[in-house]
Amino acid sequence: MLESVDFQPLWITLQVALYTTVILIVIGTPLALWMAQIKGSKKALFEAMVALPLVLPPTVLGFYLLVSIGPEGPIGELWASFGFAPLTFSMTGLVIGSVLYSLPFAVQPLMQGFEQLGKRPVDVAATLGAGSIDRFFSIILPLTRRHYLVAATLTFAHTVGEFGVILMIGGNIPGVTQVASIAVYDHVEAMEYSQAHVLSAIMLVMSLLVLTIVYGLNRKMEIKGTKGGER
């Protein structure tokens, strides 16, 4: 039975999730740092924008993405003018879609972490002669590491579970853009329940394993006696 199961979709899923997580942590950090500082209606607007993917149906998000990054769309045309292969139906397209789709899962926990930490520890570090990049790596990152763990886990897990957006912009090309969630759907459609069982079971066990490890780590990473950097 196992020979007839194609494991390629699992591999593609992992790749997309990994790239998406790395990219979101990198671009989510400055965005969340900035959003933790701003106030008032400006903040509300940006919080709403970041939260949009939570409430929009994935097909709506996917539709707008398709329109903008497709060969006819503004971003798609620009992309093609540099001589790159089309974004739609490619791994790059999938990652772009996932980055937008999972944005709140990275930005929200990070922003919360930075807000809890507050300005004080960062100010203290500045008075002790640390420049801004130094302050980030020596103070902010270690004191918000739990929030980073949560952000990375949620982003990764959420991307693994993605379906609608990928279907809209990535199509379903086996070996290129066919991710596990879609492969399971295909197998069910084709009445291939045993293959669907195998893929589903692997995803279930893997997800449980990853989350258990993360929650375990989270407890260990607690900084004793304090929340954030005060005291």
Next chain:
Amino acid sequence: MSLKGKLHLNLDTFALDSGEFEFPKKGVTAIFGRSGSGKTTLLRCLAGLESEVSGQLSFQDQIWLTDGRQTPIHKRKLAYVFQEANLFSHLNVEDNLRYGLKRHKVSVDGEVFIHFDQVVQWLTLTKLLTRHSHTLSGGERQRVAIGRALLSQPKILLMDEPMASLDLFAKREILPYLERLRDELAIPIIYVTHSPEEVERLADFVLFMEQGKITHFEAIEQALNRTGTPLYQEENPRSVLSAKVESHDDEDGLSCLKVGSEFLWVPIIFKEEGERLRVVVSAQQISLLAVKPDKSSVLNHLTVTVKSIEDEDDHSVLVHLTIKNSPWPLLAKITKRSLRRLELKEGQEWIAAIKSVSILN
């Protein structure tokens, strides 16, 4: 050049409009005022912690603020001690202490003039080095914070009510350390406080603030003994004198202090000969005599000169006296009848019998 400039800041509920100021090149300058007078705001502006501040500010050869452009905090040669210790909770005490030191060592002018071992000894931190901040008491934490600030090798130290969040015991624990810093450090210290007690123990100069403005800037001798000083609005007049330990008499349990050219006997104090301390004399504890009595139960008879005489509201006068070779004035409160009988005049020499002296240190 010392720290000088002129600062302006508009916050929602409060405006700081300092006027021109120049801080002394050494010693402790206390910024004193009621809460809400803008002491902390001024200090934050000096450090660069307020981004909206305007005006001018320079320190030594560095321009810190001009035309709305600020030198980033980490490039200023200052250290700042906040009300709370704010130790970095992911680092132990030693790593906290070394945080600024490490960064100074790799900077352009990496010369170390305040050494790790020295600071650990000054602040008695040896036993705390491997501990984590959450296991320390409030006083211990603040000591570490002060040490951490010093080790960043500042050319000026700013302190924002470093004892305000401590209980009485922790305060008593910290004060001697602060006095030691004042006496051992060559750099100026700016110290925000609303406690007259801290001013009289620590300050060499006082800057008074009211409603966002600097109202007075004086040496401590004047600030403490000027009548109507904001330091003691509701208390009896008293004088603070700076003294040096001259000798001890263990048998009688007394110590001899030198104030200017005069001597003062006080109950024995545990300080080395040559160390400095401050004492307080209440104006009502002083009697004026024409000659030194042969026999008297009062231990202290100081030769003083009358500088001025000031009328009080309550049928008494406040006599401003000077002790030879001491810049610290001495105040005596006597009745108008005594003034008449003694025919007290400015410039005369008298003997001041001091019934009791209290020690600040």
